[in-house]
Amino acid sequence: MKEIKQSHFLSFFNSLVDGEKEKCTHIVQSLLNDGYDLKDIYNELFKKSLYRIGKLWDHDKMSIPEEHMATQIVESLISRFAPVGNSNSDRKVVVTCIDKEFHEIGAKMVSNVFELEGWNSYYLGASVPSKEILKFVKQIDPEVIALSWSLYLNLGRFLDVVDHLTRFFPTKKIIVGGQALAENSDKVLKKYKNVEYIDSLHSLEAYLKK
Numbered sequence: 001m002k003e004i005k006q007s008h009f010l011s012f013f014n015s016l017v018d019g020e021k022e023k024c025t026h027i028v029q030s031l032l033n034d035g036y037d038l039k040d041i042y043n044e045l046f047k048k049s050l051y052r053i054g055k056l057w058d059h060d061k062m063s064i065p066e067e068h069m070a071t072q073i074v075e076s077l078i079s080r081f082a083p084v085g086n087s088n089s090d091r092k093v094v095v096t097c098i099d100k101e102f103h104e105i106g107a108k109m110v111s112n113v114f115e116l117e118g119w120n121s122y123y124l125g126a127s128v129p130s131k132e133i134l135k136f137v138k139q140i141d142p143e144v145i146a147l148s149w150s151l152y153l154n155l156g157r158f159l160d161v162v163d164h165l166t167r168f169f170p171t172k173k174i175i176v177g178g179q180a181l182a183e184n185s186d187k188v189l190k191k192y193k194n195v196e197y198i199d200s201l202h203s204l205e206a207y208l209k210k
């Protein structure tokens with residue numbers, strides 16, 4: 001892990017909130033050329049900026065259009081600098097947001113980290129109904145199921161899909177992540193033996209190298 005300088009972060013953040021997409025693209029490209037890892041860019045530019053934007057938005061210091069614009073720019077950068085994929089790999093993962101969960105950027109990063117590690121990732125994106133997740137898992141038969149949950153209000157939906165997945169696929173590895181689990185993962189997950197909470201992309205990388 002190579003630490004990204006605060007000056008680079010600030011320059012990225014300011015360009016992002018000003019809607020200067022070319023400047024943001026240029027900063028990311030230069031960092032990649034300088035040998036920075038995509039995961040560090042995800043964490044120290046994209047995630048850090050979006051968390052800060054979330055706070056500004058929460059305190060009415062940023063409008064909804066400004067937040068949406070910054071989010072769109074980050075999404076376009078994730079796509080532009082995405083790994084190419086490994087559709088021939090037999091190590092399969094299904095990465096999805098739970099039902100009514102529209103925060104999909106974290107899940108997309110997770111999917112890309114799997115791909116960087118050589119996995120074939122089936123990324124489903126935002127808000128997939130529990131029933132459909134179950135059907136898809138049966139169809140693909142992945143080695144790992146990765147669920148993303150950000151909005152605490154979706155607790156019932158999270159428990160619903162985890163209950164069903166653990167009942168129908170008792171031996172499959174299920175990993176979960178997202179901000180809703182940040183403070184109480186032990187309590188929420190206590191009854192599930194084969195469900196593992198992973199708090200960051202670096203922990204995910206370590207999990208995949210195990």
Ligand code: B12
Pocket residue numbers: 043046047050051052053054055057058067071100101102103104105106107109110146147148149150151152153175176177178179180198199200201204
């Ligand atoms: C952008 C954004 C949106 C966008 C999302 C667009 C999109 N395409 O994703 C939109 C406009 C849709 C949105 C809507 C809402 N949002 Co919003 N949003 C955000 C914001 C600003 C950024 C989210 C983000 O992308 N963060 C960056 C990613 C990279 O971080 P991350 O999700 O935590 O993911 C990391 C880890 O958690 C982990 N991870 C995540 N998932 C997984 C899964 C696995 C398996 C693993 C291993 C790891 C992992 O890896 C990632 C990289 O480290 C956040 C602020 C914040 N603090 O994040 C608020 C925030 C998440 N939103 C919030 C709220 C309240 C809402 C709304 C209710 C607002 C409203 N009144 O309508 C709705 C709810 C929509 C819904 N039902 O989901 C709250 C949530 C509070 C909570 N935890 O309950 C936040 C925290 C803002 C705040 N300060 O209050 N939002």
